[in-house]
Amino acid sequence: xxxxxxxxxxxxxxxxxxxxxxxxxxxxxxxxxxxxxxxxxxxxxxxxxxxxxxxxxxxxxxxxxxxxxxxxxxxxxxxxxxxxxxxxxxxxxxxxxxxxxxxxxxxxxxxxxxxxxxxxxxxxxxxxxxxxxxxxxxxxxxxxxxxxxxxxxxxxxxxxxxxxxxxxxxxxxxxxxxxxxxxxxxxxxxxxxxxxxxxxxxxxxxxxxxxxxxxxxxxxxxxxxxxxxxxxxxxxxxxxxxxxxxxxxxxxxxxxxxxxxxxxxxxxxxxxxxxxxxxxxxxxxxxxxxxxxxxxxxxxxxxxxxxxxxxxxxxxxxxxxxxxxxxxxxxxxxxxxxxxxxxxxxxxxxxxxxxxxxxxxxxxxxxxxxxxxxxxxxxxxxxxxxxxxxxxxxxxxxxxxxxxxxxxxxxxxxxxxxxxxxxxxxxxxxxxxxxxxxxxxxxxxxxxxxxxxxxxxxxxxxxxxxxxxxxxxxxxxxxxxxxxxxxxxxxxxxxxxxxxxxxxxxxxxxxxxxxxxxxxxxxxxxxxxxxxxxxxxxxxxxxxxxxxx
Amino acid sequence: xxxxxxxxxxxxxxxxxxxxxxxxxxxxxxxxxxxxxxxxxxxxxxxxxxxxxxxxxxxxxxxxxxxxxxxxxxxxxxxxxxxxxxxxxxxxxxxxxxxxxxxxxxxxxxxxxxxxxxxxxxxxxxxxxxxxxxxxxxxxxxxxxxxxxxxxxxxxxxxxxxxxxxxxxxxxxxxxxxxxxxxxxxxxxxxxxxxxxxxxxxxxxxxxxxxxxxxxxxxxxxxxxxxxxxxxxxxxxxxxxxxxxxxxxxxxxxxxxxxxxxxxxxxxxxxxxxxxxxxxxxxxxxxxxxxxxxxxxxxxxxxxxxxxxxxxxxxxxxx
Ligand SMILES: Nc1ncnc2c1ncn2[C@@H]1O[C@H](COP(=O)(O)OP(=O)(O)OP(=O)(O)O)[C@@H](O)[C@H]1O
Ligand SMILES: [Mg+2]
Numbered sequence: 001x002x003x004x005x006x007x008x009x010x011x012x013x014x015x016x017x018x019x020x021x022x023x024x025x026x027x028x029x030x031x032x033x034x035x036x037x038x039x040x041x042x043x044x045x046x047x048x049x050x051x052x053x054x055x056x057x058x059x060x061x062x063x064x065x066x067x068x069x070x071x072x073x074x075x076x077x078x079x080x081x082x083x084x085x086x087x088x089x090x091x092x093x094x095x096x097x098x099x100x101x102x103x104x105x106x107x108x109x110x111x112x113x114x115x116x117x118x119x120x121x122x123x124x125x126x127x128x129x130x131x132x133x134x135x136x137x138x139x140x141x142x143x144x145x146x147x148x149x150x151x152x153x154x155x156x157x158x159x160x161x162x163x164x165x166x167x168x169x170x171x172x173x174x175x176x177x178x179x180x181x182x183x184x185x186x187x188x189x190x191x192x193x194x195x196x197x198x199x200x201x202x203x204x205x206x207x208x209x210x211x212x213x214x215x216x217x218x219x220x221x222x223x224x225x226x227x228x229x230x231x232x233x234x235x236x237x238x239x240x241x242x243x244x245x246x247x248x249x250x251x252x253x254x255x256x257x258x259x260x261x262x263x264x265x266x267x268x269x270x271x272x273x274x275x276x277x278x279x280x281x282x283x284x285x286x287x288x289x290x291x292x293x294x295x296x297x298x299x300x301x302x303x304x305x306x307x308x309x310x311x312x313x314x315x316x317x318x319x320x321x322x323x324x325x326x327x328x329x330x331x332x333x334x335x336x337x338x339x340x341x342x343x344x345x346x347x348x349x350x351x352x353x354x355x356x357x358x359x360x361x362x363x364x365x366x367x368x369x370x371x372x373x374x375x376x377x378x379x380x381x382x383x384x385x386x387x388x389x390x391x392x393x394x395x396x397x398x399x400x401x402x403x404x405x406x407x408x409x410x411x412x413x414x415x416x417x418x419x420x421x422x423x424x425x426x427x428x429x430x431x432x433x434x435x436x437x438x439x440x441x442x443x444x445x446x447x448x449x450x451x452x453x454x455x456x457x458x459x460x461x462x463x464x465x466x467x468x469x470x471x472x473x474x475x476x477x478x479x480x481x482x483x484x485x486x487x488x489x490x491x492x493x494x495x496x497x498x499x500x501x502x503x504x505x506x507x508x509x510x511x512x513x514x515x516x517x518x519x520x521x522x523x524x525x526x527x528x529x530x531x532x533x534x535x536x537x538x539x540x541x542x543x544x545x546x547x548x549x
Numbered sequence: 550x551x552x553x554x555x556x557x558x559x560x561x562x563x564x565x566x567x568x569x570x571x572x573x574x575x576x577x578x579x580x581x582x583x584x585x586x587x588x589x590x591x592x593x594x595x596x597x598x599x600x601x602x603x604x605x606x607x608x609x610x611x612x613x614x615x616x617x618x619x620x621x622x623x624x625x626x627x628x629x630x631x632x633x634x635x636x637x638x639x640x641x642x643x644x645x646x647x648x649x650x651x652x653x654x655x656x657x658x659x660x661x662x663x664x665x666x667x668x669x670x671x672x673x674x675x676x677x678x679x680x681x682x683x684x685x686x687x688x689x690x691x692x693x694x695x696x697x698x699x700x701x702x703x704x705x706x707x708x709x710x711x712x713x714x715x716x717x718x719x720x721x722x723x724x725x726x727x728x729x730x731x732x733x734x735x736x737x738x739x740x741x742x743x744x745x746x747x748x749x750x751x752x753x754x755x756x757x758x759x760x761x762x763x764x765x766x767x768x769x770x771x772x773x774x775x776x777x778x779x780x781x782x783x784x785x786x787x788x789x790x791x792x793x794x795x796x797x798x799x800x801x802x803x804x805x806x807x808x809x810x811x812x813x814x815x816x817x818x819x820x821x822x823x824x825x826x827x828x829x830x831x832x833x834x835x836x837x838x839x840x841x842x843x844x845x846x847x848x849x850x851x852x853x854x855x856x857x858x859x860x861x862x863x864x865x866x867x868x
Contacts, residue, residue: 289694298664
């Protein structure tokens with residue numbers, strides 16, 4: 001490698017070649033950060049505006065406090081509520097817990113993608129060409145992630161400040177900025193977790209899995225801390241707890257920023273240190289490089305899809321089963337707390353339900369798990385597209401396998417996974433409910449699980465359509481559809497929005513079973529539309545070039 | 550030398566059935582004409598080399614033949630089967646080896662070969678094991694842990710093990726060490742003995758020269774030359790070096806002679822077409838020693854590449 005910069009590969013004029021990793025990472029991270037910053041901002045703005053339009057009177061607000069304010073079952077799900085009689089308190093309650101999870105997942109995926117993913121793709125090798133050390137490269141990548149985080153924060157803060165300037169919302173600028181800071185804290189921590197996991201694991205997927213375990217553990221600890229069983233001090237044990245303790249907009253406290261910052265610095269330091277102790281492309285925990293032959297599934301497109309998706313499907317399956325069990329287990333106390341609350345019933349009736357008690361609570365819980373299931377569906381779609389984009393599909397399609405069969409196999413595999421997923425959620429929720437002596441009938445809970453399947457199948461159908469007609473937009477289109485649906489549902493659940501808007505949400509089409517009976521007709525129509533979309537997609541797929549990234 | 554002669558004899562399409570036929574095959578990517586009006590005919594049992602500078606359209610041709618891309622115009626057949634309309638039927642008789650293999654990182658080499666064999670539906674298991682041995686591949690390793698060359702071996706073995714009637718090879722030896730390159734050539738010789746047809750795109754000219762009966766040269770999406778090695782040589786210049794006892798004669802103006810260099814008593818020049826006029830001119834001046842050599846494929850190829858700049862304005866009407 002040339003040591004003399006004069007003879008090294010020509011660098012674009014005016015830029016130091018040695019910061020190339022930082023610049024590249026920053027560019028990618030900032031783009032993503034800006035996008036999610038808008039999402040964060042829109043969530044804040046829509047919550048504040050929804051509150052103003054839905055809870056106009058003092059009585060309505062007092063009622064809201066009475067039903068949500070001290071409900072520990074809901075606190076376990078969404079985090080504790082403070083000052084719900086104010087727009088600030090409501091907004092903080094509504095978005096802080098939710099966006100902390102979204103931010104953490106974003107941080108984890110961005111961190112692993114931009115460190116492990118880029119390294120695996122061999123891009124660093126090309127970029128570095130001996131111009132900096134491994135440590136230097138890792139530090140640069142961290143700086144790039146920092147730029148992405150700063151963008152996320154800046155955009156979130158901007159939209160929040162603008163929202164706060166509305167005379168009715170009225171957040172002071174300082175309060176709004178502190179709120180934005182609290183919203184991105186978990187993203188910051190999990191960016192660093194992703195960076196560290198990228199050093200430990202041998203592949204991007206494995207790194208994301210390590211980070212995912214950490215995230216899941218933190219979330220469960222946070223749920224326990226907020227469940228009102230006297231373990232409140234556990235809030236000090238996790239990044240999610242620290243975010244709650246910041247109490248933005250209601251009783252701001254700077255102290256929890258200290259452990260947050262300390263943890264980030266420690267994780268970043270460990271990342272840089274470990275990067276120096278390993279080879280480029282290698283990991284600290286060695287990956288098994290050899291494996292015995294397991295040919296059972298490797299007999300065609302369907303078997304291959306099953307084999308490739310197995311690790312992801314197993315991880316999601318475990319997460320869904322645990323979540324369903326926990327939700328079922330606390331159904332009885334949660335239902336008692338909810339029954340008789342007008343506000344909750346109003347929220348439910350906006351969603352189309354007329355239940356009360358444990359059924360009503362489970363209606364919301366299944367809605368949340370339905371969101372998880374549509375993410376599984378989107379993951380299946382984007383994994384199929386990745387087979388094409390990364391060139392692996394070529395090896396199958398140059399053999400006597402038609403495009404129709406390949407796409408059909410992928411759709412079939414996804415359908416089976418989602419159907420089993422919905423059924424499994426129902427069964428585990430019932431097992432949880434039975435263990436908690438909620439006394440709910442098996443059939444209605446399992447039906448509620450199956451009720452989650454049509455929206456997920458719809459996502460698969462739309463995904464197959466986009467793969468056929470506009471392959472490069474597959475990720476954006478499927479995740480866009482999901483994010484849009486979440487937003488509409490989030491807003492729609494609390495206000496009288498017009499039906500036309502609500503109908504564009506995947507989840508609004510779905511009855512909130514078991515709070516109301518599943519609407520099998522609507523589910524059937526959704527599935528049929530999804531199937532038709534998949535057919536059109538397959539027809540288009542047969543008539544186009546295979547395209548890379 | 551003998552190789553080349555036999556190649557010349559074998560090279561011409563001999564009226565038998567064709568393996569590959571394209572008519573007016575064209576592909577356009579936005580403003581780029583990747584392939585322009587390609588008319589190509591390869592007979593069964595032929596080994597054809599396909600050369601051209603980067604971006605000439607070699608990969609595009611092969612992807613069109615495989616139906617991975619759709620032509621903008623024209624059509625292509627493999628053994629009389631339309632590549633676009635009946636890809637599955639066509640693929641039963643084809644094996645494809647790309648120059649860069651992105652495989653499933655979590656599968657081992659053996660699992661990958663098993664999978665691709667099952668999808669192909671036809672594998673010579675004995676030959677597969679022999680190939681694994683010959684290419685010295687540790688098939689129990691995961692693809693993720695392979696070096697580039699080892700990944701290439703997997704995909705090469707996957708292609709060869711089917712003993713397909715037609716091998717479409719796109720820089721198949723990219724990343725292989727010289728020993729493995731040797732093993733590859735051995736396999737292609739075997740394939741030819743068995744009557745398989747081979748279509749080999751490559752940048753390794755010695756490989757093409759050693760293996761191929763006919764060679765096509767592609768430039769800017771258009772086929773500029775196609776013929777046996779002997780035919781191509783005929784089109785190109787012969788290098789002649791003459792040493793004189795006495796004074797060196799002036800060869801300028803002699804028919805077909807160009808690029809004359811004189812160093813002391815030695816003259817070096819290029820001859821195109823008949824050598825008669827040059828020999829007559831030399832005979833008159835008392836030649837002490839006369840050397841000539843046919844251009845290697847590399848020289849032919851460089852001559853073609855070199856003309857790129859000169860003929861840039863002319864290539865438009867070639868297509
Ligand atoms: N998917 C694509 N989209 C746009 N342009 C393309 C695409 N594939 C190829 N091209 C263009 O078509 C032309 C021919 O490319 P092709 O890959 O066939 O060249 P090649 O002869 O195989 O080159 P190399 O020797 O580098 O492999 C190039 O100009 C290339 O940029
Ligand atoms: Mg190529």
